Amino acid sequence: MFSFKINKTDGNARVxxxxxxxxxxxxxxxxxxxxxxxxxxxTSEEVFSMGFKAIILNAYHLFIRPGxxxxxxxxxIHRFMKWDGLALTDSGGFQIFSLPCSREDEDxxxxxxxxxxxxxxxxxxKIIEIEEKIGADVIMCLDYCPxxxxxxxxxxxxxxxxxxxxxRCLAAHSTEKQQLWGIIQGGTxxxxxxxxxxxxxxxxxxxxxxxxLSIGEPWEMTLKTVxxxxxxxxxxxxRYLMGLGMPDQIVEACELGIDFFDCAMPTRIARNxxxxxxxxxxxxxxxxxxxxxxxxxxxxxxxxxxxYSRAYIRHLFNAHEMLGMRLNSYHNLYFMSxxxxxxxSSIKQGKFQEFKKNFLSKxxxxx
Amino acid sequence: MFSFKINKTDGNARVxxxxxxxxxxxxxxxxxxxxxxxxxxxTSEEVFSMGFKAIILNAYHLFIRPGxxxxxxxxxIHRFMKWDGLALTDSGGFQIFSLPCSREDEDxxxxxxxxxxxxxxxxxxKIIEIEEKIGADVIMCLDYCPxxxxxxxxxxxxxxxxxxxxxRCLAAHSTEKQQLWGIIQGGTxxxxxxxxxxxxxxxxxxxxxxxxLSIGEPWEMTLKTVxxxxxxxxxxxxRYLMGLGMPDQIVEACELGIDFFDCAMPTRIARNxxxxxxxxxxxxxxxxxxxxxxxxxxxxxxxxxxxYSRAYIRHLFNAHEMLGMRLNSYHNLYFMSxxxxxxxSSIKQGKFQEFKKNFLSKxxxxx
Numbered sequence: 147m148f149s150f151k152i153n154k155t156d157g158n159a160r161v162x163x164x165x166x167x168x169x170x171x172x173x174x175x176x177x178x179x180x181x182x183x184x185x186x187x188x189t190s191e192e193v194f195s196m197g198f199k200a201i202i203l204n205a206y207h208l209f210i211r212p213g214x215x216x217x218x219x220x221x222x223i224h225r226f227m228k229w230d231g232l233a234l235t236d237s238g239g240f241q242i243f244s245l246p247c248s249r250e251d252e253d254x255x256x257x258x259x260x261x262x263x264x265x266x267x268x269x270x271x272k273i274i275e276i277e278e279k280i281g282a283d284v285i286m287c288l289d290y291c292p293x294x295x296x297x298x299x300x301x302x303x304x305x306x307x308x309x310x311x312x313x314r315c316l317a318a319h320s321t322e323k324q325q326l327w328g329i330i331q332g333g334t335x336x337x338x339x340x341x342x343x344x345x346x347x348x349x350x351x352x353x354x355x356x357x358x359l360s361i362g363e364p365w366e367m368t369l370k371t372v373x374x375x376x377x378x379x380x381x382x383x384x385r386y387l388m389g390l391g392m393p394d395q396i397v398e399a400c401e402l403g404i405d406f407f408d409c410a411m412p413t414r415i416a417r418n419x420x421x422x423x424x425x426x427x428x429x430x431x432x433x434x435x436x437x438x439x440x441x442x443x444x445x446x447x448x449x450x451x452x453x454y455s456r457a458y459i460r461h462l463f464n465a466h467e468m469l470g471m472r473l474n475s476y477h478n479l480y481f482m483s484x485x486x487x488x489x490x491s492s493i494k495q496g497k498f499q500e501f502k503k504n505f506l507s508k509x510x511x512x513x
Numbered sequence: 514m515f516s517f518k519i520n521k522t523d524g525n526a527r528v529x530x531x532x533x534x535x536x537x538x539x540x541x542x543x544x545x546x547x548x549x550x551x552x553x554x555x556t557s558e559e560v561f562s563m564g565f566k567a568i569i570l571n572a573y574h575l576f577i578r579p580g581x582x583x584x585x586x587x588x589x590i591h592r593f594m595k596w597d598g599l600a601l602t603d604s605g606g607f608q609i610f611s612l613p614c615s616r617e618d619e620d621x622x623x624x625x626x627x628x629x630x631x632x633x634x635x636x637x638x639k640i641i642e643i644e645e646k647i648g649a650d651v652i653m654c655l656d657y658c659p660x661x662x663x664x665x666x667x668x669x670x671x672x673x674x675x676x677x678x679x680x681r682c683l684a685a686h687s688t689e690k691q692q693l694w695g696i697i698q699g700g701t702x703x704x705x706x707x708x709x710x711x712x713x714x715x716x717x718x719x720x721x722x723x724x725x726l727s728i729g730e731p732w733e734m735t736l737k738t739v740x741x742x743x744x745x746x747x748x749x750x751x752r753y754l755m756g757l758g759m760p761d762q763i764v765e766a767c768e769l770g771i772d773f774f775d776c777a778m779p780t781r782i783a784r785n786x787x788x789x790x791x792x793x794x795x796x797x798x799x800x801x802x803x804x805x806x807x808x809x810x811x812x813x814x815x816x817x818x819x820x821y822s823r824a825y826i827r828h829l830f831n832a833h834e835m836l837g838m839r840l841n842s843y844h845n846l847y848f849m850s851x852x853x854x855x856x857x858s859s860i861k862q863g864k865f866q867e868f869k870k871n872f873l874s875k876x877x878x879x880x
Binding site: 207211219220228439453458465469 | 587
């Protein structure tokens, strides 16, 4: 039902195909974030048509709202939101750990729903049950996210529980229709990361999320850690860098052999007026844009850039017209899609280094 | 450049064609409201493709933001927002009169911009200058809007100034590329309305806005007033009922021979979760919708109804996902477009009364 194949490598960068019942996803791929079953402001059709074959959702958020019952009653998450591509659910570990919790131990977490006040007990078994009901194609284990990146004790607990919980997730997982991926924790501590990878590898997961990064550590340490982890995940397993990144970060992580990415930033910053272009990012709300009749990015061929001017989109933001956020979100995601196509194409041609150099020199010039 | 022709009448209801350099608009027609150069949350392309051939914008709002210079620099309002159909600008009289003003006399109004604090002096000449620069196809005279519907003194001042200002607007109007329409004031007072129509008719406008209604008076009085005014506007002139209405109101006003409508309600209520259907309106946020896998309206063939379920759209509203407002806005406007098509079709077939009866009995059943 699932297969993963390396098609081309260029250094450590690689183009692979991940096949599921939803079709083929070519990697490196970027997954737009649809936390609550919506890529903010955009339709599933738009996201698919701009070239994305996979999205990521959040099991915890979907459990809280609309609740699993509504999703199962509609025939699963794909039917619910009319998404025909690959769907992943993150367990929500990251979100659960960033909310105030009543109790937390070896066994799981009791969490108070911040809106309704209801108490929910999340265990690895419970999360898998939720993820199975939601019905994504790939589901992530419940991991224990460290709250501080450089506290060794916290990191040790994180890795220990993440491995124990992964085993319980695997035991609870009951369907071959979904592939379960493990999550690697350990902060920037190399020996803890190794411990975690070895622990998870004994369970023979088909894919690994690299978690617990971009939580405060410097980017150079992130990159060094990703490099180390990537080299230590067997080549035939999927490598998914969770929760980042921005265009330049993605290019650098592709060089290290990462296959899957997700990041809320491209759409989040879009709603604040930040526009991604091949010449770097800029803010469309800036006064300099008020008379610019050209597109957001002259090098972009998306529907927004081929229709609307910077002056118009700036006006929409200034007039608090939500269409501005919508158009900028569309453009930024289209940019991400094109970026991933360029990355894959350059790897296939054995020209990734050249692409990386050219891309970064243009993209980072203005920053 | 402009022409207006009656093609078919059925009682007082009529199907006409209004031709401009932007093509042909068949009436009765509903104009979506794009106050600040955006039909909220929707692209110009979407609005056009669902069958609308005319939109209304607001000269006062556009003067404040983005300012006329930005619009003229982009080549006029059509290019600015990429709208290829007919564009009307209301003068903004209604908006100006609902804001606190520093001074107001025979000559015009000094207004304090509520955001920037800047003082603006609006005279009939100034408004025409603004409307000419914005570059809509049809522009409305500056009228004096009564603040209270049943104060006779206020209504008298309103009619007097509206007629005087219309004359000044006409004198200031300098281009044949735009057609200038007058606005009829006078509240529900029949003799004041007659006085206003006669005053304006001496200036030989090609079209008339019916203003100053739906500001507190009972609907039956609105209808009676519209009927009276409509009968007293020469048949070869356009009749535009300004600022209303909802579906049932439009059907009733079409019976009285109204050609143009505009109303912000279909999109405004959409953003609050109210959905228009052929069986009346309902609120998609209602708990009853949580498990409904059918479309917003089973009788609707819009892209939203042929794709997404009530359960999904309800979830979007509950999760504060703006996509919910977008999808509901699209549906409600599509409904308005279909309604106008049905109205025109029934008039052409001489079956307007039958249509009206059937429509209202279904639409009003649930209300």
